[in-house]
Amino acid sequence: xxxxxxxxxxxxxxxxxxxxxxxxTRGLVKRYGSTTALDGLDLTVKTGEIHGFLGPNGAGKxxxxxxxxxxLRVDAGEAHLLGGDPWHDAVxxxxxxxxxxxxxxxxPTLTGGEAIDLLASLRCGVDPRLRDEMIExxxxxxRKRCSSYSKGNRQKVAIVAAFASDVExxxxxxxxxxxxxxxxxxxxxVVKERVGQGRTALLSSHILAEAEALCDRVSIIRxxxxxxxxxxxxxxHLTRTSIHVRTERPLTGMSRLAGVHDFxxxxxxxxFEVDSEHLGAALAHLTTFGVLDLESTPPTLxxxxxxxxxxxxxxxxxxxxxxxxxxxxxxKRGRRR
Amino acid sequence: xSAWTGxxxxxRLALRRDRIVLPIWLVSICVLILAVVSAxxxxxxxxxQRASGAAFGAANIVTRIFDxxxxxxxxxxxxxxxxxxxxxxxxxxxxxxxxxxxxRLEEETGRAELIGSSVVGRQxxxxxxxxxxxxxxxxxxxxxxxVLLAYGLPVGGSIAAGVSFTGVGVAFAAFAAVAAQxxxxxxxxxxxxxxxxxxxxxxxxxxxxxxxxxxGGVKLVSSWPSWLSPLGWGQQIRPYGEDHWDxxxxxxxxxxxxxxxxFGLAARRDLGAGLLRDRPGPATATPGLLSSMGLAWRxxxxxxxxxxxxMIAVGVPFGAVGDSANDFADSAPEFVATLERMYPGAxxxxxxxxFMIGFLGVGAAGYTVQALLRxxxxxxxxxxxxxxxxxxxxxxxLAGHSxxxxxxxxxxxxxxxxxxxxxxxxxxxxxxxxxxxTGAGLVQIPAALALGAFVLVAxxxxxxxxxTLAWAGLATCLVVGQLGEMLELPQWALNVSPFTHAPxxxxxxxxxxxxxxxxxxxxxLAAVAGLRFRRRDLAIAA
Numbered sequence: 001x002x003x004x005x006x007x008x009x010x011x012x013x014x015x016x017x018x019x020x021x022x023x024x025t026r027g028l029v030k031r032y033g034s035t036t037a038l039d040g041l042d043l044t045v046k047t048g049e050i051h052g053f054l055g056p057n058g059a060g061k062x063x064x065x066x067x068x069x070x071x072l073r074v075d076a077g078e079a080h081l082l083g084g085d086p087w088h089d090a091v092x093x094x095x096x097x098x099x100x101x102x103x104x105x106x107x108p109t110l111t112g113g114e115a116i117d118l119l120a121s122l123r124c125g126v127d128p129r130l131r132d133e134m135i136e137x138x139x140x141x142x143r144k145r146c147s148s149y150s151k152g153n154r155q156k157v158a159i160v161a162a163f164a165s166d167v168e169x170x171x172x173x174x175x176x177x178x179x180x181x182x183x184x185x186x187x188x189x190v191v192k193e194r195v196g197q198g199r200t201a202l203l204s205s206h207i208l209a210e211a212e213a214l215c216d217r218v219s220i221i222r223x224x225x226x227x228x229x230x231x232x233x234x235x236x237h238l239t240r241t242s243i244h245v246r247t248e249r250p251l252t253g254m255s256r257l258a259g260v261h262d263f264x265x266x267x268x269x270x271x272f273e274v275d276s277e278h279l280g281a282a283l284a285h286l287t288t289f290g291v292l293d294l295e296s297t298p299p300t301l302x303x304x305x306x307x308x309x310x311x312x313x314x315x316x317x318x319x320x321x322x323x324x325x326x327x328x329x330x331x332k333r334g335r336r337r
Numbered sequence: 338x339s340a341w342t343g344x345x346x347x348x349r350l351a352l353r354r355d356r357i358v359l360p361i362w363l364v365s366i367c368v369l370i371l372a373v374v375s376a377x378x379x380x381x382x383x384x385x386q387r388a389s390g391a392a393f394g395a396a397n398i399v400t401r402i403f404d405x406x407x408x409x410x411x412x413x414x415x416x417x418x419x420x421x422x423x424x425x426x427x428x429x430x431x432x433x434x435x436x437x438x439x440x441r442l443e444e445e446t447g448r449a450e451l452i453g454s455s456v457v458g459r460q461x462x463x464x465x466x467x468x469x470x471x472x473x474x475x476x477x478x479x480x481x482x483x484v485l486l487a488y489g490l491p492v493g494g495s496i497a498a499g500v501s502f503t504g505v506g507v508a509f510a511a512f513a514a515v516a517a518q519x520x521x522x523x524x525x526x527x528x529x530x531x532x533x534x535x536x537x538x539x540x541x542x543x544x545x546x547x548x549x550x551x552x553g554g555v556k557l558v559s560s561w562p563s564w565l566s567p568l569g570w571g572q573q574i575r576p577y578g579e580d581h582w583d584x585x586x587x588x589x590x591x592x593x594x595x596x597x598x599x600f601g602l603a604a605r606r607d608l609g610a611g612l613l614r615d616r617p618g619p620a621t622a623t624p625g626l627l628s629s630m631g632l633a634w635r636x637x638x639x640x641x642x643x644x645x646x647x648m649i650a651v652g653v654p655f656g657a658v659g660d661s662a663n664d665f666a667d668s669a670p671e672f673v674a675t676l677e678r679m680y681p682g683a684x685x686x687x688x689x690x691x692f693m694i695g696f697l698g699v700g701a702a703g704y705t706v707q708a709l710l711r712x713x714x715x716x717x718x719x720x721x722x723x724x725x726x727x728x729x730x731x732x733x734x735l736a737g738h739s740x741x742x743x744x745x746x747x748x749x750x751x752x753x754x755x756x757x758x759x760x761x762x763x764x765x766x767x768x769x770x771x772x773x774x775t776g777a778g779l780v781q782i783p784a785a786l787a788l789g790a791f792v793l794v795a796x797x798x799x800x801x802x803x804x805t806l807a808w809a810g811l812a813t814c815l816v817v818g819q820l821g822e823m824l825e826l827p828q829w830a831l832n833v834s835p836f837t838h839a840p841x842x843x844x845x846x847x848x849x850x851x852x853x854x855x856x857x858x859x860x861x862l863a864a865v866a867g868l869r870f871r872r873r874d875l876a877i878a879a
Contacts, residue, residue, distance in 0.1 A: 069726045071875045091730045099726035105719040107636065108524070110618075110626075117622035118632060122727035126627075143617035147522055158723065171726075 022047045022169050022200040023068060027077035030063055030224075037063040039224035040077065045202050050195050052215035053204040054305060060224040061204040062102065065173045068202075069099060082169060095124045098162035102174030102204075104154040106146035112157045113142030119161040131164035137186050152178040163190055170194065170201040176210060188214055208301040218301070220308055227308045235304050240273040242297040243282070248290030257282055268292075340604075343457035347465035351439045359473055362431040366424060366502075367480040373420030374488050377412060387415055391555035394418065399658040402542040405572045406557035413490040413577030417498050425571050426534060428477050428502050429509035432470040433530040436513035439466035442523040444608060453608060463603050467514055467596060474506025494577030501571035504588035508567035509534065511595025518602035521611035534568075541569035567591065629729045633737040636715070637708055641745040644704040648697070648753035655693050656760025656774050662689035679822055680844035690757070690774050691844035697753055698781030699815045699836050704749045705789040706807045708742040713796055713803045719877050731871050739793065739863065746785045754778020773843030780839045780847070783855035787835035788814060790862035797869035800876040 023045035030038040038060050045051040055061055066072045068081050070090035079086050084093050106115050116135070120126040135142055138156045149157065155178045162170060170191070176184050191201055191214060205211050211218055212232065219229040228235065240261065245251075246269040254263045254270065259278025264271045269292075274282045286294070306313060352359075381387040387410045394400040394415075395407035405421060408414045440463055443449040449462060482499035486492065509530060516529035544563025551558050556578070563569035567588065574584045625631050662685050666673040673685065680688045712735070715721045725731060754775040761771035788810060795806040817826060818834025831837045835858075838851045 066722075066875070071722060071725060073872070073874055090725075091728050094726060095728045097726075099723060101719070101723060101726075103719060104723075107632075107720060108522070110622075110635070111620065113620040114618070114622040114626060118626055119723055119727060121622075121627040122629065122632075122724060122729050124728060141617075142620040145618055147524075161723075 478503030652756030
């Protein structure tokens, strides 16, 4: 479930203080020839939070992160990172942040340990204690050549190199691709620890379970725009809860209730979905039939996500396609609408 | 399902992937054969001149090492002797790299796993790679024969020449098949093939150096080490001289042993595994590595060392042969007359040194190009991205690689010049004249740096095209700049090459102004490149 942090910034309503925002972009546009990668992207990440940046491959997540790193120039819009301009203040800002790319390429002739020391010292100097602790926790053999590491181990090198420095902001671009579930758990622990110490993390991902486990707030990106942003709780309020109920007497009149959808009558009860604001009225109606057992499932992140990608999914399902790349291996199966 | 199921499909896949690279190799090699024969026709006008050229080649230790055994005075025989080693090395690289590309590289990238999970036999991949490598060698042999026949050379010798090229290709395809089982990476496997090629070259150069001149003075009988080398076998076929067809059986024998060994190894090992393993390295970095410059040096030092050693190895014999310039003048008067027209009033030894070292200098600038393109390789592979995401600025990263390349260029060209001086000194005992070669090497430095600045501009403005533009630039310098005068190209074309503007020491007096202008141009271009690189997007993936 969501980790709640007592953030000093209560509301979004701008107090204008840029430093409360670790990342703030307005109307970012990035074009590659005729294709538009980012189409007016507004993203805000508050200082001290883990912000999930969700979307399928090709939605513009990596492009956004590379702009925030000053590796790409924007065609329009503005970006602020730790109170500075990511393009002009790149070197100064980079001392205060660490980056884990999703596709880690390393120098084949260097060992993992050398690559970690190198990347951490080029940033702001290596803390040998932190470095050794991270190597230990991620169970990495630092004496192997980078050319002989598997994808998961190359990913670990980048993660260890990033967390071997204590910096203000962690930019994590699909950081756990290729990690096994144990290492995934270690990764989540490390991120939570750092954010608990007041650091900020932007976690781009298409693994919804990971985002659900870690993030305070999430932004969903689609075709280069943010289509939804907020805390998971806020977003749940906007959606429906699934109810499975067993009753003494057969249910009647359910479909006439406001906010109830997809009602299915069973011989000993039924299943339906209900808009969050009508949940109370629906429960009151149920009690008149003698409730024996009731199971309520709040919407998962996948449900929230599919609200924005449902049309693509429908198009894919028509061809017997899978889930449109919207859910990762560990994603929970929610009931879809 | 047999161990060979699916071979023909894999051959088609390999040919589809190689549809650009193999034709380039094949056409280049055939064009080069044509160029060698027509150059020989130009250098030696008649039988008498060829006889003195062959006698020079048989007697001179440097030509024995770099050309191989002289095999008579016919135009065909002399052309093959002159061009064989370079051509055979190209054929060996083409065939060997093709086999590695379709075996070890496939395993390294994991593509073999995908293929292996489908209806494909255990030995199908190796078989398909060998069919492609051996097939390309056969086509090169046929192409060589056709080109030589078209030039009007005798049928028997032309076929023998084709066989000598095909044989080397087949031999190194077999070496590559074994190397692909031993090494765990494409780099490692190609390195092993390169090692076998180097050993072959060394063995036959020792054998030819220790050989003796046959009666008649135009033919060299090689000593036994030449017979241990596949490159040597190709030469011992002696096309147009004697056409020893039975030597080709040695290639067949080696191919059978090599391919059999490779299949044996492949059947006994796991997918992705090799027989040579990496040793564990240091767990922490030394302080020297921990800066942008330190990383650049780590990435660049091997290439610098290899080029320095290589240019010394080539420079010494080039210097030593300078002492024989006057003997050479008797064997190729036309060529020497052209050289003397280029530098009127200079001594023949100086003219020869200026021309040879000038030529070597452009070759050594290959180091400059290769070292600077390392930056593009870093960017394209995605390794630059995490570096620039640290507190390393683009300017200092670019400056680090550029500085190392500039200093490295001075080292490579200086070492080449000194080596040539040393070679001349050993051969003639005259150090004073030999020092001209050092000067000839040093004046190339500003020109090489100007070429380097062009590479920087290409990298900054058109990153994806930088390798193509950079190598095309070097080729232009080599062809237009160094050979342009002989090809009688107009002066404006010659002026395109920065090397044209360096004084031809020791045949011409030293002149500081052109060198200064070259340095200013290099600095200006480098500054423009630096400004542009700071403003452009990173271009990841080629």
